[in-house]
Amino acid sequence: MPQVRGRLTRSAPLAPLVWFKTGGPADWLFEPADVDDLSAFLAALDPALPVWPLGLGSNLIVRDGGMPGVTVRLGKPFAFARTADDGVTMTCGGGTSGILVASTARDAGIAGVEFLRSIPGTVGGFVRMNGGAYGREVADVLIACVVVLRDGTVKPMTVDQLGYTYRHSDLPDGAIVIEATFRGTPGDPAAIGAEMDRIAAEREASQPLRSRTGGSTFKNPPGHKAWALIDAAGCRGLTRGDAQVSEKHCNFLLNLGSASSAEIEALGEEVRERVKAQSGVTLEWEIQRVGLK
Known part of the structure; x- marks a missing residue:
């Protein structure tokens, strides 16, 4: 690995950094000190190694096999x-x-x-x-x-x-x-501020914000709401292991405790199959799914 001024960690656990609290480690996790540190690192890095940025880990499934190459996380700088x-x-x-x-x-x-x-x-x-x-x-x-x-x-x-x-x-x-x-x-x-408070209250009332979730799971198809299609297909509350379709908002998947990333992703695919069979609409993932299975 190239020399850095920031933090470079090998075999870094990613589950604590994502909302679902699941998934395997990063081969390397790089937290650059500043823009110059990031630029110089990438310029010197083997071009064959994949590079992937990680934010707050909200709209994300990191698969159980972990992330190959380098995961870059932008911190306080x-x-x-x-x-x-x-x-x-x-x-x-x-x-x-x-x-x-x-x-x-x-x-x-x-x-x-x-x-x-x-x-x-x-x-x-x-x-x-x-x-x-x-x-x-x-x-x-x-x-x-x-x-x-x-x-x-x-x-x-x-x-x-x-x-x-x-x-x-x-x-x-x-x-x-x-x-x-x-x-x-x-x-x-x-x-x-009042508008921000209204938005926050509406989210709190309608979404399972205090759960281990990945946020909105599927994109809204043209002319449809994803949650309504999922509900109509009978998927509200559907489970696979410790993965569940939220009963509060069924376009959210939950980790009830010990779900694996594979179970969460498989549950999402089952939802897509049921919606396709019931309505003819193919849901597209909004959540990113990354890493090795």
């Missing part, structure tokens, strides 16, 4: 949110949580990014996946981002270059989002 003098734009690090982005915008009187309060991930993850909720998505507020490519090149990209569609971008494999700039509109901090 990449967790920041700074507002600009224009009063409507802000620049955030790739390791910044959605809550911190939304709270910083609220304090600065920037409206339009309240929905990021409800996305349980980091800037790097929801920029890559065009994360969204409550009728808004990252494509609506992103101006540009900066990524480090697999070869270590630091590359600025505009929102138009990302090729955004529903829960998808054209960012190349191995590219790591280290910074993003968002634009909102002028707003009243009290009104922005």
Whole structure:
């Protein structure tokens, strides 16, 4: 492995870092000290080794065989949110949580990014996946981002270059989002805070937030709600081992205690089969499934 100034750990457990609390270890876990550390490491790394970024581990199944190559986790040096003098734009690090982005915008009187309060991930993850909720998505507020490519090149990209569609971008494999700039509109901090509180209360009431879950499991097919299709197929509460389809919100899968990643993924595939048989609709995974089985 190349020399680093950050932390490089061999055979690092990943289960504690993901919401499901399942999955095998990373061959290597790299937590860079800064952008230069990350760029130099990737430039010197064997090009044959895969590189994969890990955020808060929310929308994710790490398979039981673990992650080959290098898993990159952006820590405190990449967790920041700074507002600009224009009063409507802000620049955030790739390791910044959605809550911190939304709270910083609220304090600065920037409206339009309240929905990021409800996305349980980091800037790097929801920029890559065009994360969204409550009728808004990252494509609506992103101006540009900066990524480090697999070869270590630091590359600025505009929102138009990302090729955004529903829960998808054209960012190349191995590219790591280290910074993003968002634009909102002028707003009243009290009104922005009230909207954030409304979103938080609605999520708490409708989603199993205090469980071991991966968040929204399947994308909403055109003209449908995934949860309604799952419910109509009789999957609410369905189990496989200690994996369960949530009874509170059936587009969420749960680890009731000792489920394996294989059981969670197999339960998701069973849900897809039942929905296809009942409605003719093929559900697409929203949760990323990575690693070796």
